[in-house]
Amino acid sequence: MKSVVIIGGGITGLTTLYELHKQIQKTGAQATLALVEENPEAGGKLCTVRKEGFIMETGADSIVARKKGVASFLKELGLENRIRHNATGISYLYREDGLKPIPAEAVFGIPASLDALFGSELVSTKGKLAALKDLFTKNHSFTKDSSAGEFLEAFFGKELVKKQIAPVLSGVYSGNLYELTLATTMPFLVDYKNQYGSIMKGLSEHKQTFLSPEKKKFVSFKNGLAELAGRLEEKAAGADIIKGVKADVLERHEKGYTVVLSDGRRLEADVVVLAVPHAAAKKLLADPALDEEWGQFKAASVISVYLGFDVSDAVLPKDGTGFIVSGGSGLACNACTWTSRKWPHTSKNGRLLLRLFYKDADAALFNRLNAMDQEGLIETALKDVRQALGISAQPVAAEVTKWLGKMPKYDLHHRQRVEALTKKLSASDPDVVLAGCSYYGVGIADCIVNGKETAGKVMEKLREQGSLNV
Secondary structure, three states, rough: OEEEEOOOOOOOHHHHHHHHHHHHHHHHOOOOEEEEEEEOEEEOOOOEEEEEEEEEEEOOOOOOOOOOHHHHHHHHHHOOOHEOOOOEEEEEEEOOOOOEEEEOOEOOEEEOOOHHHHHHOOOOOOHHHOOOOHOOOOOOOOOOOEEHHHHHHHHHHHHHHHHHHHHHHHHHHHHHHHOOOOOOOHHHHHHHHHHHHHHHHHHHHHHHHHHHOOOEEEEEEEEOOHHHHHHHHHHEEOOEEEEEEOOOEEEEOOOOEEEOOOOEEEEEEOOOEEEEOHHHHHHHHHHHHHHHOOOOOOOEEEEEEEEEEEHHHHHOOOEEEEEEEEEOOOOOOOOOHHHHHOOOOHHHHHHHEEEHHHHHHHHHHHHHHHHHHHHHHHHHHHHHHHHHOEEEOOHHHHEEEEEEEEEOOOOHHHHHHHHHHHHHHHHHHOOOEEEHHHHHHOOOOHHHHHHHHHHHHHHHHHHHOOOOOO
């Protein structure tokens, strides 16, 4: 009988567990499964909090519905009737001169039509004319491993990128646009440029993919994203799910491993999956030969502040769903989601629920914010709300969450870094599998895909070890 231990009960670890459980039952593999999660509840960044009639997602707030395989996976789990879609509306950019709408026919700030380009209130006429270069300039050198910022600036000019595209994309991917690759953000842009001769034309041809009412949707669940984590646990019934206990040490033996837990238990394993952030994986592996690769991985921090008010969200600008903050605006936050407007199921009777994000792009500011207690952070958020939205009401509910060093940052060399690390690891520890958002994509849908792929890798190792009856 072989044993598999998964360390980390986030969405990647849970999906791996579920898929392995399913495949072991199907193939008759002689193997046991265990998952270890140091927090009291599994789910990782799927954290749903309920207060005063509000549903607050303190980690990820949705799943990108258009990602391949998402719909069929949720149906397989029996969650299709629990799904709630986001309400679509206007996204704004907050600047010194107030809220300005991001063009509706734009994908992450990138115009998908000439109307979207020339209708923008964020760019000057000179900047719009410069962006027409996209229609007439061919791509001779850029690949999917190129800088996203350099690629976009080459064809749209500096102003459109700086004033409209960069604030949106940098906000979504928590990084400097010029340090992010197209491969880790929007690889299809290179294909569109090469195929249609224009990024705008390519986006226009694929409007149904990004901008149609059906394809633009994100999804959550009636009682929050934690439903997904709970359902995955249910479907893996029979596996040993250990919560509230940390994996402290990974001991190597001639044949296999021992995972030493913080409560003294020892789990024997033939295959180990490390579905934890890279810093935790590094500590468990404790292999100096990998230090150079580990040292190149980066992670960002963010503070999330929810504010729930006993006033109607009709006080918000009509049809809006939130704003991203431009540099020099005077606000401390980087973005604000109008949660009760975007996700009506999160608030009873349409009461106002806002979520503000404070990222570490400005290190000095973030250090000051991180040193504040909960009351100080709530007051900072209220000050931003008063300045940006003119709302002076006091909240009836609040929730502050700090994700410190837990938000992976992918730069230009991320793919090569992952390849180098996994190559070394396959030589030193062939039965250890790295998984999760530190390496293979930061969205929930990416983690689901990675969980499925990880389960496939584990099954192959079990096959090599002779534990499959196939």
